[in-house]
Amino acid sequence: MFFDQVTLLLAIGVSSGALCVTLFGAWIGSRRDTFLFDWSAGLGSIVLGVVLISVIGRNYDPVLQAASFTTLLIGFGFIYAGSMQFRLGTTHWVKVWAVTGLGALSTIGAFALGFSGIGTIIANLGIAFLLVLTGWQYWGGRSEAPIAMAASAILYAISAVSFALCGLVIALERQWILTALPTNWAESINSIVVIIGLTGIGALSLSVNQARISRFHRMEALTDPLTKLLNRRALMDRYTAAARPRTAVVLFDLDHFKSINDSYGHAMGDLVLCHFAEILSTRIRISDVAARVGGEEFCVILHNVDRQIAMKFAEHIRAKIEEKAVTTTKGPISVTVSVGVAYSSDRGESFNALLERADQALYKAKTGGRNRVKSATVRLVG
Numbered sequence: 001m002f003f004d005q006v007t008l009l010l011a012i013g014v015s016s017g018a019l020c021v022t023l024f025g026a027w028i029g030s031r032r033d034t035f036l037f038d039w040s041a042g043l044g045s046i047v048l049g050v051v052l053i054s055v056i057g058r059n060y061d062p063v064l065q066a067a068s069f070t071t072l073l074i075g076f077g078f079i080y081a082g083s084m085q086f087r088l089g090t091t092h093w094v095k096v097w098a099v100t101g102l103g104a105l106s107t108i109g110a111f112a113l114g115f116s117g118i119g120t121i122i123a124n125l126g127i128a129f130l131l132v133l134t135g136w137q138y139w140g141g142r143s144e145a146p147i148a149m150a151a152s153a154i155l156y157a158i159s160a161v162s163f164a165l166c167g168l169v170i171a172l173e174r175q176w177i178l179t180a181l182p183t184n185w186a187e188s189i190n191s192i193v194v195i196i197g198l199t200g201i202g203a204l205s206l207s208v209n210q211a212r213i214s215r216f217h218r219m220e221a222l223t224d225p226l227t228k229l230l231n232r233r234a235l236m237d238r239y240t241a242a243a244r245p246r247t248a249v250v251l252f253d254l255d256h257f258k259s260i261n262d263s264y265g266h267a268m269g270d271l272v273l274c275h276f277a278e279i280l281s282t283r284i285r286i287s288d289v290a291a292r293v294g295g296e297e298f299c300v301i302l303h304n305v306d307r308q309i310a311m312k313f314a315e316h317i318r319a320k321i322e323e324k325a326v327t328t329t330k331g332p333i334s335v336t337v338s339v340g341v342a343y344s345s346d347r348g349e350s351f352n353a354l355l356e357r358a359d360q361a362l363y364k365a366k367t368g369g370r371n372r373v374k375s376a377t378v379r380l381v382g
Helices: 005-029 034-056 062-088 093-112 116-140 146-172 185-222 232-238 257-264 266-281 307-323 351-367
Strands: 247-254 289-292 297-303 337-343 373-375
Touching: 005 034, 005 185, 034 062, 034 185, 062 093, 062 116, 093 116, 116 146, 146 185, 185 232, 232 289, 247 266, 247 307, 247 351, 257 266, 266 289, 266 297, 266 307, 297 307, 307 337, 307 373, 337 351, 351 373
Parallel strands: 337 373
Antiparallel strands: 247 297, 247 337, 289 297
16 A cells, blocks of 8 residues: 555545534535535545444454445435535435445345455445546536636546546455455545545535525625616626727606506506516527616617617617516506717717716606607707
8 A cells, every 4th residue: 555544535525524413514504505505415424434444443243344335325425416416506415315225225225245355346336427427517617717627527537547447456356355455556546535525625615515505695786686677886897998989878767667566566566667677688689788887767779770769769668668567466467768869979978978868868768758769859969
């Protein structure tokens, strides 16, 4: 052996235990991230498996070894489940436990029949397969954080190879029945790889999750919680420079919205707001921007359009909200909207100035009888 096996097992147990506590603490602070609990439970099971192997020592006990492999398989099953939830937001538990259960039952069956060597081979291959499946989850999610996710996938793949080698060496040596724990070069390499892999994967996963949390909070600060559109702050932060030519600002104000709240209640008013937000978000291009900038006021920024297209878009939205009442539990609610459109100057104009002209056009639409579209006068820059 390259290193003392007991020392390597102790290192695996300590690193797994420390990471288990860290992940559990992170889960306590963010209960919705259930993958943190799955990972913590998996590492706890791995620690138990390592403890059982350590207990065997020089007095080989196939029952303890079978129990150790079973807990290790369950542990890596939890880690696979966590990686699935981490990437997809959901866990296919039937698939997880079908793979884990098959490995565990096959391992226990081989040990029960007295073939401890075959049971050890099956367990190592089962763990390797679970690691491959886990690594595949990270590889599939690399678009979120290419370097961290790809590095984690590679570490899982290397760990899987190290477990597979442990099983392969026993098979090549035809040790179908063991009388002692395997002590060969593959076992030493496997222990070192597991120590490095667990530490590296844990750090990378936590960093990706922290970045995800930061993005979530940033989006929360810039998104209207009701309609899921951008809020006014996000809109103003995005457009700090002069508006480009062929840019249109379209402001919408739902007519008599206060009376809707008074007559039907604020919950029904919220449904009206969400209904209108859906109309906007499903009718703009990917290059355009929609935001809720006030209580019942919305804004759409159209890029690279001419004035006629901007007016046509505004009229289409006005007609769409008018043509069909919003269905609610308190009956249908008829809704109309007033619209103001401003088109950017060819010579440049600040976004604030463009927004102000759209607001003036909106005021004309409201004072002119509502439920209509008005266009701002063209600003001439001398």
